[in-house]
Amino acid sequence: MSANLPGVFAVQCPNPRCRKFMLVEEQDRHNVVACLLCKTPIRIASPPRRPKTTPPPRR
């Protein structure tokens, strides 16, 4: 079985003392979820963006 579920993405707790990563379902994207550890409300406003990958060096 695969742990990479479709429609699920990771969010990080904004609390600097927590920083826990949690998996959030696609349906909760525009909702506010509470961190499982510190109960900090995490607003999930936009889909996660891919970090810019550095282009391969050209010769």
Ligand SMILES: [Zn+2]
């Ligand atoms: Zn937290």
